[in-house]
Amino acid sequence: MGKLVFPRAFLIAETKVDYAAMDHALLHLGVDGWASDGGTDADVLTEFAGKSCYMSFDKNLNLNLTKVGGRPNSAYIQDGIIGNKHGSVLEHSTVTFFLTNVSRVVTHELVRHRAGTAFSQTSGRYVRSNDVDMFLPKEIVAFPDAVSVFYRAMCEMEENIAELVEITGIEDMTDFGLKKRLTSAFRRIIGNGQANHLVMTANHRAWRHVIEMRTSVHAEEEIRYIMADVAGQLKERFPTIYADMTENADGEWVFAHSKV
Numbered sequence: 001m002g003k004l005v006f007p008r009a010f011l012i013a014e015t016k017v018d019y020a021a022m023d024h025a026l027l028h029l030g031v032d033g034w035a036s037d038g039g040t041d042a043d044v045l046t047e048f049a050g051k052s053c054y055m056s057f058d059k060n061l062n063l064n065l066t067k068v069g070g071r072p073n074s075a076y077i078q079d080g081i082i083g084n085k086h087g088s089v090l091e092h093s094t095v096t097f098f099l100t101n102v103s104r105v106v107t108h109e110l111v112r113h114r115a116g117t118a119f120s121q122t123s124g125r126y127v128r129s130n131d132v133d134m135f136l137p138k139e140i141v142a143f144p145d146a147v148s149v150f151y152r153a154m155c156e157m158e159e160n161i162a163e164l165v166e167i168t169g170i171e172d173m174t175d176f177g178l179k180k181r182l183t184s185a186f187r188r189i190i191g192n193g194q195a196n197h198l199v200m201t202a203n204h205r206a207w208r209h210v211i212e213m214r215t216s217v218h219a220e221e222e223i224r225y226i227m228a229d230v231a232g233q234l235k236e237r238f239p240t241i242y243a244d245m246t247e248n249a250d251g252e253w254v255f256a257h258s259k260v
């Protein structure tokens with residue numbers, strides 16, 4: 001029997017810096033002892049990439065420079081990179097979330113974000129379940145009779161799947177190819193609301209854009225819920241890169257510097 005579920009985001013991976021290799025590369029250019037006070041590897045890599053543009057690791061690398069340094073990493077990123085909309089520098093670091101119990105309504109909308117993203121979604125062709133888990137929107141909860149319709153739809157979907165399982169005898173099949181084709185056929189009568197899972201990787205420039213678009217009051221309830229979860233975790237883990245991001249009274253995560 002399927003159940004009502006809430007989506008949840010797990011931060012499972014992020015870009016790491018190889019500090020020895022970074023030092024080695026700088027030494028190759030004659031720079032000894034450059035260091036960043038960035039709090040995360042993403043902060044350091046962003047500063048490194050930004051400084052590589054003007055060769056501002058050391059005064060001797062660019063004859064136009066009269067001084068280098070002087071700004072902490074946080075100011076360099078928020079004022080120098082984000083404030084000036086040099087957002088491409090934020091693309092060097094990525095963060096991966098495992099988004100669990102998200103409906104296909106949500107995943108269909110998320111995969112529209114093409115720039116700087118990567119996705120891997122539960123296969124409706126390979127993975128068969130007799131249960132249809134679902135998120136219940138608040139708009140529906142407000143109407144008890146509508147909740148009954150949702151519940152009935154869930155039960156009917158499961159009954160229909162059970163009938164197809166019975167008719168085809170898929171449980172006893174050993175031909176995995178046929179099982180796969182049948183599973184793929186069965187999913188056609190399951191609604192978009194079915195919960196499944198998605199691994200989503202994006203660079204920080206893309207995350208900022210996706211969060212802004214998908215926590216907007218104009219976005220759908222479930223995608224707002226899961227992207228607010230992502231936004232909160234990113235803000236906590238990367239306080240410098242998301243320093244200009246705040247949650248407003250409407251639950252939108254908004255940026256002082258929109259779409260960098």
Ligand SMILES: Cc1cc2nc3c(=O)[nH]c(=O)nc-3n(C[C@H](O)[C@H](O)[C@H](O)COP(=O)(O)OP(=O)(O)OC[C@H]3O[C@@H](n4cnc5c(N)ncnc54)[C@H](O)[C@@H]3O)c2cc1C
Nearest residue numbers: 109112113114115116206209210213214216217218219220
């Ligand atoms: C509230 C809401 C309602 C929506 N309603 C609908 C709807 O009714 N129907 C529908 O089809 N979609 C709808 N969408 C999806 C929307 O149109 C976009 O496809 C989706 O939000 C992806 O965002 P993006 O275009 O910024 O792309 P992303 O891939 O996130 O790209 C980020 C930015 O990179 C640039 N970029 C990316 N790709 C290109 C390119 N090929 N060429 C030039 N520049 C590029 C653009 O500046 C873009 O904004 C809706 C989205 C929201 C948030």
